[in-house]
Amino acid sequence: MTLQPPTKRQSPKSGNRPDECEDACRVAYPLRLDYTTGGMARIALADGASESAFARSWAQILVKDFVERPLKLSDLELSGLEQWLAPGQEEWNRAVPWERLPWHGEAKTRAGALATLLGLTISQMPGHPRRLNWQAVAVGDSCIFLIRQDELILSFPLEDGAQFNNTPELLCSNPANNHVTPDSMQQIGGTCQAGDVFILASDALAGWLLAQYAAGEKPWQTLLAQDSAQWEGWVQAQREARLMRNDDTTLIIIRVR
Amino acid sequence: MPYSADISRTNPGCFLFLIDQSGSMTQALSGQPGMRKMDQAAETLNRTLDAISQRCSQGMDIRDYFHIGAIGYKTDSQGNSAVLSLLPGTSVQQPFLTISQVVDIAEVEERQVKESDGAGGLVDVTRRVPVWLRPEAEYGTPMCEALDMGTVALEEWVSDHSTSYPPIVINITDGVATDGDPENFALRIMELKTEDGNALVFNAHLSDVGTRPVQFPTEETGLPDDYAKKLFRMSSVLPESSRNLAATLDIPVTENSRGFVFNANLEALVHFLDIGTRGAGPVDLH
Numbered sequence: 001m002t003l004q005p006p007t008k009r010q011s012p013k014s015g016n017r018p019d020e021c022e023d024a025c026r027v028a029y030p031l032r033l034d035y036t037t038g039g040m041a042r043i044a045l046a047d048g049a050s051e052s053a054f055a056r057s058w059a060q061i062l063v064k065d066f067v068e069r070p071l072k073l074s075d076l077e078l079s080g081l082e083q084w085l086a087p088g089q090e091e092w093n094r095a096v097p098w099e100r101l102p103w104h105g106e107a108k109t110r111a112g113a114l115a116t117l118l119g120l121t122i123s124q125m126p127g128h129p130r131r132l133n134w135q136a137v138a139v140g141d142s143c144i145f146l147i148r149q150d151e152l153i154l155s156f157p158l159e160d161g162a163q164f165n166n167t168p169e170l171l172c173s174n175p176a177n178n179h180v181t182p183d184s185m186q187q188i189g190g191t192c193q194a195g196d197v198f199i200l201a202s203d204a205l206a207g208w209l210l211a212q213y214a215a216g217e218k219p220w221q222t223l224l225a226q227d228s229a230q231w232e233g234w235v236q237a238q239r240e241a242r243l244m245r246n247d248d249t250t251l252i253i254i255r256v257r
Numbered sequence: 258m259p260y261s262a263d264i265s266r267t268n269p270g271c272f273l274f275l276i277d278q279s280g281s282m283t284q285a286l287s288g289q290p291g292m293r294k295m296d297q298a299a300e301t302l303n304r305t306l307d308a309i310s311q312r313c314s315q316g317m318d319i320r321d322y323f324h325i326g327a328i329g330y331k332t333d334s335q336g337n338s339a340v341l342s343l344l345p346g347t348s349v350q351q352p353f354l355t356i357s358q359v360v361d362i363a364e365v366e367e368r369q370v371k372e373s374d375g376a377g378g379l380v381d382v383t384r385r386v387p388v389w390l391r392p393e394a395e396y397g398t399p400m401c402e403a404l405d406m407g408t409v410a411l412e413e414w415v416s417d418h419s420t421s422y423p424p425i426v427i428n429i430t431d432g433v434a435t436d437g438d439p440e441n442f443a444l445r446i447m448e449l450k451t452e453d454g455n456a457l458v459f460n461a462h463l464s465d466v467g468t469r470p471v472q473f474p475t476e477e478t479g480l481p482d483d484y485a486k487k488l489f490r491m492s493s494v495l496p497e498s499s500r501n502l503a504a505t506l507d508i509p510v511t512e513n514s515r516g517f518v519f520n521a522n523l524e525a526l527v528h529f530l531d532i533g534t535r536g537a538g539p540v541d542l543h
Contacts, residue, residue, distance in 0.1 A: 015266035016320070051532065053316030097317070103365050103385040104307075104314040166531055167505050176375065239263075246263035 001132050001194055002033060003041055003122065007253035009228060011235045013050070014246045022048030022115075023202045023250040024059035028067040033132065035124040042067040042121050045142050045250055047202040049114035049170055053105050057095050058113035058173045061088040066119045073137050073187040081182050085171065092173040112174025116140025118200055120254070122192065132256065134198070135189035139180050140168040143206035146190075147197040147220050152213055157186040161210040164203055198254040199223060204247035208238060223251060259454035260496035262422040264322050264532045270422045271324045271414055272309065273352065273407050274302055276343065276390065277430035277463075278331040279398035284431070287467045287520055294463040295392040298429045301461055301523055302327065302390045305427065308527040310360050310387065319357040322532050324414070326352030327390070328407060332397035338436065340403050343390060349406045353414065363387035400434035404442035408449065415451050422530065423454045427523065428491070429461045432484030443491035454496065459516030460488040461523040470521035473503075475513040485519050492517035499529035 006029075012021035024046045030039035044066035048055025065088045071081075092113060101109055117139045125131040136144050138157040141164055146154035158164065172178040199220055201209060212219035226234060231251075238244035264270045282295035289297070306325065313319045327343040342352040345362055354362075365385050374380040404426075411424050426446055449456040468481040473495065477486040492515040495503070503510045508525050516526060 013265055014263075015268065020315075020320075050315075051312065053314065055315070100317070102314075102317065102360075103363075103387055104310040104319065104360060105316040106385065108311060108314055109316050165505070166502070246265055246268070 001130055001192060002257060003029060004255040004257055006043070007251070009231045009251040011232055011249045013248050014236065014239055016248075020056070021248045022050055022056045022059055023248040024048070024056070024063045025200070025250050025252055026063040026067045027252065027254075033122070033124050034129070035126050040070065040121050040123040041254075042070050043119070043198075043200060043252060043254060045118045045200045045202060045252060047116040047140065047142050047248065047250070050248070052112070052114040053108035054092065054096055054173070055113045055115060058088075058092050059115040061091050062115055062117050062171065066117065070121050071119055071137055073182060073185055076182040078181055081180070081185075082175065085178065086175070089173050089175055110174070112172040112177045114170035114172050116142040116168060116202075117171055118142035118144060120144060120198060120200065122254070122256075125191065132192040133189065134192055135187065138186045139171050139184070141203040141206065143201055143203070145199040145201070145206075145209060145220065147199065148193060149195065150218065150221070152220065154188070154190075155210065156188050158206065158210070161207050161214060164207045168203070192256045194257055196256040197224065198256075200250075200252040200254075202248060202250040204245040205249050205251055208244040211243070224253065258498065260422065260498045261531075262420060262451070262453035264422055264530060266321050268421050269322055269324050269355075269418065270530060271353070271411075271418070271424035272326070273411060273424060273426045274305070274325075274327040275400075275403045275407055275426065275428040275430075276302060276327060276329045277398055277400065277428075278329045278393050278395070279433075279435070280331075280394055280396050281398065281431050281433055282394035282463070284465050286463055287465050288470065293392065294431050294465070295394040297463050299390040299392045301429050303386075303388050305524050305527055306359060306363075306389055307387050308524045309356060310363075312527065312532060313356050319360050321355040321357050323356045324353040325356055325359045326354075326410060328352055328403055329393070330399050330403035331395055332399060332435070334396060336397055338397070338399035338402050340399055340406050350410060351413075352410050359389070360387075363389055397435040398430070398433055399436040400428075400430060400439045401437045401442050404428070404439055404446060408442070408446050411446065411449050411456060415449050415456070419451050421451050421453065423451045423456045424449070425526075426456065426458045427461065427526070428458065428488075429463065429523075430488070431463050431465075432488050440487055440491055447493055455493075457493040457496070457516060458491060459523070459526055460492045460518075462488045462517070462519045464520055471517075471519040472521040472525075473508075473510045473514040474517060475511055475515070480519065489515060489517045495529065498531065502529050502531060
C-alpha cells in the first residue's frame with residue numbers, strides 16, 4: 001500500500017491577491033513509507049485568521065513546523081505543546097517588522113496572529129509492512145474527510161455545517177494569548193485501506209462539502225473529478241451561487257493505493 | 258438570509274457618519290466630568306473609525322473592505338444650514354473614501370493610556386491614536402437636511418454596490434433637530450436597500466440628562482426623554498447576524514435590540530459585522 005502524489009489547490013478570498021491568502025498547506029512524503037526508517041507522510045493545513053495580523057506568516061510557519069516535527073498528542077502535556085509551538089512563535093516574532101508597524105497594526109500584532117492547524121500523518125504499521133496507519137490532529141475548523149468506497153466514513157473535527165462559526169479554537173503566535181491546551185486539541189486515527197481518499201479542506205470548502213452531503217449529495221466526487229484548470233472557475237461559481245463562503249479556500253487530496 | 262453578504266474588496270461595506278455640530282453640542286455631557294457633547298461626538302467618530310481601520314488591518318496593510326463617509330451638520334449665525342462632508346477631497350454628494358484613504362489622512366497623536374499589565378494591574382503606556390475630527394459646534398441643528406443629503410449619497414452607493422452588505426448610517430447627536438421632524442427622514446434611509454437587505458440607521462445619543470447609559474435597548478419605554486425615544490424609533494433593529502456576532506463577543510443584545518445607545522459606547526457596532534475569522538472572546542473596546 002502506498003500513496004499517490006498529492007493534489008493541492010488553493011484560491012484566495014475573492015478580491016484578494018494570491019499572496020494575501022492566509023491559508024497555508026504543506027505535504028512531505030518520505031522516499032519510502034517504511035517504519036524501520038521512520039518514513040512517514042506528513043500533511044498539514046493551517047488557516048490564518050483574517051482578522052489577526054501577520055496571519056499568513058503564522059499559518060506558513062505552523063505547516064512547516066508540522067511537516068518538520070509532526071505534533072503527537074499522545075502523552076502530550078501543556079508544557080509539551082508550549083515547547084512544540086515555541087520555535088514557531090519565535091520565528092513569527094522575528095519576522096514581524098516591529099519598528100515599522102503602522103498605528104492600525106500595533107494592537108493586533110501585539111496580540112499575536114491566530115491560525116487553525118490540521119495535521120495528518122500516514123505511516124507503515126509496525127510489523128505489517130503492507131498496512132498503513134493514519135493519525136490526524138486538529139485545532140479549529142479546518143477539516144479532514146475520509147472517503148472509502150465512495151462513502152464518507154469520517155468528518156473530523158467537525159461533522160456538521162452548523163458547527164462552523166467565526167470564532168473557532170485557534171493557535172496564537174503570542175504565547176501569552178495562546179489558550180489552546182492539549183485537552184482542547186482533537187486527535188483521531190485509524191488504518192488505511194487501498195482506495196481510501198483523504199480530503200483536507202479549510203473551513204469554507206469544508207462547510208460546502210458538509211452542506212452538500214447533508215443534502216444527499218456525494219460532493220467529494222466533484223472534487224476528485226476536477227483538474228487544476230477547473231478549480232478556480234468552480235470555486236468562483238460556488239461563491240457566486242452563495243453555496244460557498246467567500247474566504248481563502250484550500251483543498252488537499254491524498255489517495256491511498 | 259439577509260445581512261449575510263460577504264464583505265470584501267470586491268463587495269465592500271459602507272459606513273456613513275452624520276455628526277451633529279450644532280451649538281447645543283457645547284453642553285456638558287452627563288456622567289463624564291469635563292466632557293462636552295461635542296468632545297464625545299468627535300471621540301466617538303475617531304474611535305469608531307479607529308476600530309474599523311484596525312479590523313481591516315493585516316498588520317502592515319489595510320484591506321479596503323469598507324467605504325467611509327462623514328457629514329457634519331450645523332448652521333451659520335443666520336440660520337443657514339451648513340451640511341458638509343468632513344473627509345478631505347469629498348463632497349456631500351459623494352462623501353465616500355475607501356478605508357485605506359481614511360487611514361492615510363488620520364492625524365496620529367501619542368497619548369498616555371492605562372493598559373492591563375497582564376497580572377491584574379494597570380500600567381501607563383504611550384500609544385499612537387488616530388484623529389480625524391476635532392470638536393466643533395455652532396448654531397442650529399439641520400438634522401433632517403443631513404439625513405436627506407445622506408439619503409441622496411446612499412442612493413448612488415447602493416445602486417453601485419447592489420450585492421454589498423447594506424450601508425450603515427451612524428448618527429451622533431444630542432437629538433434636538435431644528436429643521437423639522439427627523440424621524441421620517443431616517444425611515445427613508447431604511448428603505449434604501451441592496452440585495453442583502455435594507456440600509457441600517459444607528460444613533461448615538463449624547464445627552465446632558467443624568468441617567469444611566471443605555472446600550473441597544475429593545476423598547477422606548479424607560480428611555481429618559483422624548484429625544485431619546487425619537488432617536489430610538491429612528492434606529493434599526495439589529496439584524497440576526499449582528500446579534501449572533503454580538504453574543505460571541507459577550508455584548509448583551511436580544512431579538513428586538515436596536516442600534517441605539519444613550520451616553521454609551523457605540524464602537525461595539527463595528528464588531529457586529531462579519532469580515533472573517535477572529536479570536537474568540539470579548540473585543541477590546543477601550
